[in-house]
Amino acid sequence: xxxxxxxxxxxxxxxxxxxxxxxxxxxxxxxxxxxxxxxxxxxxxxxxxxxxxxxxxxxxxxxxxxxxxxxxxxxxxxxxxxxxxxxxxxxxxxxxxxxxxxxxxxxxxxxxxxxxxxxxxxxxxxxxxxxxxxxxxxxxxxxxxxxxxxxxxxxxxxxxxxxxxxxxxxxxxxxxxxxxxxxxxxxxxxxxxxxxxxxxxxxxxxxxxxxxxxxxxxxxxxxxxxxxxxxxxxxxxxxxxxxxxxxxxxxxxxxxxxxxxxxxxxxxxxxxxxxxxxxxxxxxxxxxxxxxxxxxxxxxxxxxxxxxxxxxxxxxxxxxxxxxxxxxxxxxxxxxxxxxxxxxxxxxxxxxxxxxxxxxxxxxxxxxxxxxxxxxxxxxxxxxxxxxxxxxxxxxxxxxxxxxxxxxxxxxxxxxxxxxxxxxxxxxxxxxxxxxxxxxxxxxxxxxxxxxxxxxxxxxxxxxxxxxxxxxxxxxxxxxxxxxxxxxxxxxxxxxxxxxxxxxxxxxxx
Ligand SMILES: Nc1ncnc2c1ncn2[C@@H]1O[C@H](COP(=O)(O)OP(=O)(O)O)[C@@H](O)[C@H]1O
Ligand SMILES: [Mg+2]
Ligand SMILES: [Zn+2]
Numbered sequence: 140x141x142x143x144x145x146x147x148x149x150x151x152x153x154x155x156x157x158x159x160x161x162x163x164x165x166x167x168x169x170x171x172x173x174x175x176x177x178x179x180x181x182x183x184x185x186x187x188x189x190x191x192x193x194x195x196x197x198x199x200x201x202x203x204x205x206x207x208x209x210x211x212x213x214x215x216x217x218x219x220x221x222x223x224x225x226x227x228x229x230x231x232x233x234x235x236x237x238x239x240x241x242x243x244x245x246x247x248x249x250x251x252x253x254x255x256x257x258x259x260x261x262x263x264x265x266x267x268x269x270x271x272x273x274x275x276x277x278x279x280x281x282x283x284x285x286x287x288x289x290x291x292x293x294x295x296x297x298x299x300x301x302x303x304x305x306x307x308x309x310x311x312x313x314x315x316x317x318x319x320x321x322x323x324x325x326x327x328x329x330x331x332x333x334x335x336x337x338x339x340x341x342x343x344x345x346x347x348x349x350x351x352x353x354x355x356x357x358x359x360x361x362x363x364x365x366x367x368x369x370x371x372x373x374x375x376x377x378x379x380x381x382x383x384x385x386x387x388x389x390x391x392x393x394x395x396x397x398x399x400x401x402x403x404x405x406x407x408x409x410x411x412x413x414x415x416x417x418x419x420x421x422x423x424x425x426x427x428x429x430x431x432x433x434x435x436x437x438x439x440x441x442x443x444x445x446x447x448x449x450x451x452x453x454x455x456x457x458x459x460x461x462x463x464x465x466x467x468x469x470x471x472x473x474x475x476x477x478x479x480x481x482x483x484x485x486x487x488x489x490x491x492x493x494x495x496x497x498x499x500x501x502x503x504x505x506x507x508x509x510x511x512x513x514x515x516x517x518x519x520x521x522x523x524x525x526x527x528x529x530x531x532x533x534x535x536x537x538x539x540x541x542x543x544x545x546x547x548x549x550x551x552x553x554x555x556x557x558x559x560x561x562x563x564x565x566x567x568x569x570x571x572x573x574x575x576x577x578x579x580x581x582x583x584x585x586x587x588x589x590x591x592x593x594x595x596x597x598x599x600x601x602x603x604x605x606x607x608x609x610x611x612x613x614x615x616x617x618x619x620x621x622x623x624x625x626x627x628x629x630x631x632x633x634x635x636x637x638x639x640x641x642x643x644x645x646x647x648x649x
Contacts, residue, residue: 142229142236145243145272146222147263148214151469151476152390152431154259154266158208159219161226166202172223174207175473177215186217187224190252194300199231213473215428218257221246221276224299234306242294243267245277252299256280256400261386261393264288276302282315283403284393287386289319317403323382329375329407334547335368338538342369345529345641347551350376351558352620353574355462355484355524357447357517359643360531361498366487367412369531370443373485374408375548377440378556384439387479391431391438409440415449419457424478425469434461435478447486448516455521458484462524465571484524488517498533514644526576526613527641558623575620580612587615593635600639610645614638 144159170184191198205223207214222244228234245263247255257263260281267275268291277285279295286293294312296302304310333343342358346369349356358366380388385406392398392405413422413433424432434442444450461467461480469476490496491510496503505513559574565586566572578586589597597614600606606614617638618630627634 140230140232142226144222144226144229144239145267146219147243147245147266148212148218149216149259149262149394150212150474151429152262152387152394152478154263155209155212156266156270157214157219157222159222159226160206160208161223161230162204162206163199163227163230164202164204168200168202170203170205172205172207174205174210175213176207176219177213179217180207180214180219183217183220183223186220186248186250187227189250190220190248190299191224191227193250194252194298194303196228196299196303197231197233199227203227211473213471216257217247217255218245218263220248221254221299221302224248225302228303234303239306241272241274243272243275245275245281246296247278248299254278254296254298258396259390259394260285261287261398262390264291264293265386265390267291276305276312280400283317283401284389284398286315286317287319287322287389287403319404322403323385323406329372329548331372332375332548333372333551334543334545336365336372336545337541337543338534339365339369339531342529342531343545343551345527346373347376347555348617348620348624348637348641349373349483349485349527349529350551351555351624352526352562352617353483353576354526354617354620355576356486356527356529356641357522357525357644358485358487358529358531359490360487361489361496361501361533362494364531364533366531367443367445370412370441370445370485370487371410372548373441373483374410376551376555377408377483378552378559380406380408380439388439391435391478395431395436397436409437410443411437411440412443412445415444415446417450417454419451419453422454423457423461424467429469429471429476431478432467434458434480434482435467437482438479439481440483442482442484444484444486447488447521448513455517459521459524486517486525489513497530500533522644523609526617528643528645529641530643554624557626558620561623561626575616575623578616578619583612583615587619587630589615589630589635593630593632596632596635597639604639604642604645606639606642606645610642614642617641 141162146157146159147154148157229236256278261284264285274292276294282295293315295315305312389405411433422432465481467478491505492513493504495501618634621634622630
């Protein structure tokens with residue numbers, strides 16, 4: 140008899156329903172899997188056979204055909220071991236189909252019949268829910284994330300044997316639940332705080348502006364001046380994650396296999412800090428078994444590229460479009476995948492090769508041409524995505540030795556949230572635009588108009604400081620954010636002057 144068991148696959152960050160159809164017929168013993176399986180799926184045969192035997196179940200010595208429908212999408216990974224074995228048990232009459240067809244099954248099997256965790260359980264359970272399935276059997280290690288999906292009953296099972304016992308009515312599986320509201324509120328905690336950063340008032344102000352308008356920024360300062368320390372604290376002043384943003388972040392980590400067993404929901408903004416030796420694919424995502432890259436793992440949070448000039452040209456190049464679009468698109472043979480990457484980029488660099496150009500305590504040993512060459516590595520397209528250049532001078536010893544009474548992240552964040560609220564209203568008619576950094580040229584014209592005096596100042600800044608054309612709209616966008624932070628409708632001279640300060644690289648070197 141033919142049985143049909145429900146399971147799920149992954150395409151990008153979303154699940155799609157897979158029907159596992161199993162047919163057992165008389166003839167030479169064989170086991171074929173059709174429906175675009177990859178190597179891992181084909182290997183299911185061996186695991187399923189062993190698992191069934193080792194759980195004391197009867198493996199049918201007949202002609203077995205398994206079809207994974209729909210047949211036109213490639214099925215990757217070992218997700219289907221469990222639904223295939225359930226299909227075999229039903230088709231061979233060892234389990235009755237009634238009741239089983241209400242469940243979704245996910246899980247890899249070990250040779251002894253234990254259930255092993257799968258990646259992407261969260262998006263797959265979300266998909267099940269969309270298709271009206273409200274019972275899921277999966278490995279215990281995937282239970283925490285799956286239980287976040289409201290209205291779906293999650294039954295973790297340790298082994299194939301436990302599942303059989305459940306359906307025979309011998310020993311029912313226990314439902315696993317989490318208290319979502321409680322969890323979401325409890326975990327909203329950052330382990331670092333701006334109050335720990337002594338001095339650095341102007342760098343902190345610049346980061347507040349960056350956070351308020353969603354502006355990418357570049358920190359420039361000598362080694363040890365506190366660039367990493369500042370960048371790490373940026374997520375703590377960004378607006379609180381909403382529940383749906385938290386779900387998106389958790390989905391990406393689920394797919395990448397980076398959720399630990401006990402984590403149901405990631406409710407803080409991510410901070411990713413890949414080493415400069417990372418490959419282009421590692422940054423942007425993709426690969427033969429597609430995986431989100433660092434830029435997507437930083438979705439709704441911060442991607443920190445320390446020592447920016449050390450990254451390979453390829454790696455920097457590959458990020459340009461995604462930073463612009465907020466998503467990474469990966470072409471596959473049969474499909475196109477997208478991973479979201481609504482990410483704030485924070486880059487850091489020394490001011491020169493030796494690191495001490497402009498430092499008040501140590502002498503720079505670089506020649507002018509060395510400095511030019513060093514800065515030249517980051518010129519061009521990527522720099523075009525960066526709105527603020529923030530100079531981070533080394534803090535003096537007596538400042539460091541003082542007891543800190545600096546403002547904490549919470550207070551800064553409340554100002555950031557107020558400024559974001561203004562932007563939300565401003566852009567309510569524009570879909571996909573949430574912050575000043577995302578404004579198109581036409582929107583800049585509409586929302587950043589200047590008075591006579593302000594226009595004159597901007598013009599003289601261009602003439603006197605030799606600002607480049609690329610600086611123009613960035614200065615206007617950042618001015619808009621600074622005005623929003625002070626709750627003002629019009630961009631004034633003071634707002635503009637501050638924004639011009641944040642273009643130090645244009646000023647000095649290009
Ligand atoms: N403003 C500061 N307040 C407190 N500690 C600081 C400050 N600046 C630097 N430090 C200390 O110096 C260490 C090195 O700073 P770091 O952020 O790694 O510098 P950078 O990334 O610029 O090389 C930090 O871990 C911190 O302990
Ligand atoms: Mg550092
Ligand atoms: Zn130098």
